[in-house]
Amino acid sequence: MKLSRALGASVFAAILMTGGCDTVWHPSIPPVAGPAEFPTGQIARGAELAAIGDCSVCHTTEGSRPYASGRGVQTPFGVVYATNITPDPETGIGTWPESAFRRAMREGVDRDGRNLYPVFPYPHFTRATDRDIAALYAFLMTRPAVHADTPPNRLPFPLNQRFVLTGWDHLYLRPGAWQPDPAHDADWNRGAYLVEAVGHCGGCHTPRNVLGAETDGQALAGGEAENWYAPPLQAASPARQGWSVDSLTAYLRTGFDAGHGAAAGPMTAVTAELATVPAADVRAMAVYLTSMMPKPAPAPVVAHAGEDPVFAGACGGCHGPDAPMMRNGAPSLAMSTAVNAPTPRGTIQAILQGLPWREGQAAPYMPPFASVLTDAQIAELAAYLRSAYSDKPAWRDLPAEVARVRGAS
Amino acid sequence: MIRLTVNGQQHEVDAEADTPLLYVLRDDLGLNGAKFGCGLGQCGACTVLVDGQPVFSCLTPVSVLAERQVRTIEGLGGNAVQRAFEDVQAAQCGYCIAGMVMRATALLEHNPHPHEDEIRAYMSGNLCRCGTHMRILEAVRQAAGQGVKP
Structure with a gap:
């Protein structure tokens, strides 16, 4: 817990340096009683925005009712539980007026005036428009109310003292409305807004600093999510074949693209949600993201080394050159972003966990190999994949990385 | 070799x-x-x-x-899972049953008293095309009370 003490101390220092105690305190906003009514169109737009923002990934858990919370998000500092955002008056946000909801989205402060932890991506939501926040509010306030308490967070002192977050906010929360860039067209600006504000893609795809904030000047430069590799979405994109607007739109809406592969790990839920929103919104996001990426180039040819017996026995039935999956249009592993990435983490995770069945959906699937292969065998297999399917330099310290990823999974 | x-x-x-x-x-x-x-x-x-x-x-x-x-x-030698599968007549054509029994055995060796959700999640890796899943689940529940040792 030395790290957390040190972090706490620096946050205290930050409070003293940047604002003093007058801003530690946020007023409570008086509760409102009874359900409000909202126009149908506003609720419908709220549903789309909630899907773009993927609220349910944290605010719904397996077995919980929608938006009734309970998911513990593992952070480097401890576990923070997502709250109940159904309109239940006692355990949810049923007594929150829209002004309180807007303050939570913009400033990371709940109705009572308590700071929220930045696992809740208010540094992104702070850019959302009044209109979109109102639509999200309308959508959430018309969900079925569920009485469900949120478990207490598991954080060490002093991070369990919410006022320390005021210091964090002074350092890292940059309030202010989204500013469109007049050098780009409406589609690009729409996409930029959805990516940066509501979609909060940087939550995973931007590297975080020692205090858990997205690193300045490194927006979308690649990060991690639940110990999975989240690739860069800008110039440093390691995609073997560049993303076009069409291919990225298709990937984001289906979780699969024939030139790149299948969404895995935490990205699976993101693509499942984006499948439900208007294609124009997803396309705008793709327009913005691809504008920062390297231009699409023809797929390179990667020479295969001799076959590895573990690959042949465990992987070849699907990923081998003549396998049925390949004849059905799945991309070669040479196209895999995970295989071409600077870190082996995505490849190791895919081998360990596979891609679980998505119940009731036609979606990519891969069996897990965590119980089949030892750490040493996975390290050798990953090294083989890298040498046979990528012209990038070999990964270093593979055995240690496999042990680390397995231990944390 | x-x-x-x-x-x-x-x-x-x-x-x-x-x-x-x-x-x-x-x-x-x-x-x-x-x-x-x-x-x-x-x-x-x-x-x-x-x-x-x-x-x-x-x-x-x-x-x-x-x-x-x-x-x-x-190698199971007629363990509680196998007996429960027989008791509730979980097999129809029987093709999936050896795999089902092995997966259920692994579950109960590690987790002797699984919740219904845990049984369903754990067993979801194995399919039965005849559709006797409800009896298979019943067999796993029955075996859970009887103790399955590694």
């Missing part, structure tokens, strides 16, 4: 390194309990245990098993 230990017995088999464990069990060792279903790790008919964990033997290269313990349905 490739070494492996199945149901406590050591074997040396003459097989290529990439040969699936399933083929070695059936063709070289005469252990025909595990079945070939899809060959792609999707159906679970070939499920056996490696160091106590269920694996798809169709996707397990035999050469990765040198120091590890393989268990097949032939």
Whole structure:
């Protein structure tokens, strides 16, 4: 817990340096009683925005009712539980007026005036428009109310003292409305807004600093999510074949693209949600993201080394050159972003966990190999994949990385 | 020659390194309990245990098993799971049942009193095309009360 003490101390220092105690305190906003009514169109737009923002990934858990919370998000500092955002008056946000909801989205402060932890991506939501926040509010306030308490967070002192977050906010929360860039067209600006504000893609795809904030000047430069590799979405994109607007739109809406592969790990839920929103919104996001990426180039040819017996026995039935999956249009592993990435983490995770069945959906699937292969065998297999399917330099310290990823999974 | 230990017995088999464990069990060792279903790790008919964990033997290269313990349905000797599957008549055609029994055995060895959700989540890797899943689940519930030892 030395790290957390040190972090706490620096946050205290930050409070003293940047604002003093007058801003530690946020007023409570008086509760409102009874359900409000909202126009149908506003609720419908709220549903789309909630899907773009993927609220349910944290605010719904397996077995919980929608938006009734309970998911513990593992952070480097401890576990923070997502709250109940159904309109239940006692355990949810049923007594929150829209002004309180807007303050939570913009400033990371709940109705009572308590700071929220930045696992809740208010540094992104702070850019959302009044209109979109109102639509999200309308959508959430018309969900079925569920009485469900949120478990207490598991954080060490002093991070369990919410006022320390005021210091964090002074350092890292940059309030202010989204500013469109007049050098780009409406589609690009729409996409930029959805990516940066509501979609909060940087939550995973931007590297975080020692205090858990997205690193300045490194927006979308690649990060991690639940110990999975989240690739860069800008110039440093390691995609073997560049993303076009069409291919990225298709990937984001289906979780699969024939030139790149299948969404895995935490990205699976993101693509499942984006499948439900208007294609124009997803396309705008793709327009913005691809504008920062390297231009699409023809797929390179990667020479295969001799076959590895573990690959042949465990992987070849699907990923081998003549396998049925390949004849059905799945991309070669040479196209895999995970295989071409600077870190082996995505490849190791895919081998360990596979891609679980998505119940009731036609979606990519891969069996897990965590119980089949030892750490040493996975390290050798990953090294083989890298040498046979990528012209990038070999990964270093593979055995240690496999042990680390397995231990944390 | 490739070494492996199945149901406590050591074997040396003459097989290529990439040969699936399933083929070695059936063709070289005469252990025909595990079945070939899809060959792609999707159906679970070939499920056996490696160091106590269920694996798809169709996707397990035999050469990765040198120091590890393989268990097949032939090694269970009529455990509580097998008896419960018989009691509730969980099998229709029976093709998936060896795999189901092995997966259920692994579950109950590690978690003797699973919740319904845990049973369903754990068993979801194995499919039954006849549709006797409800009886299979009933058998797992019944076996859970009777104690399954490794």
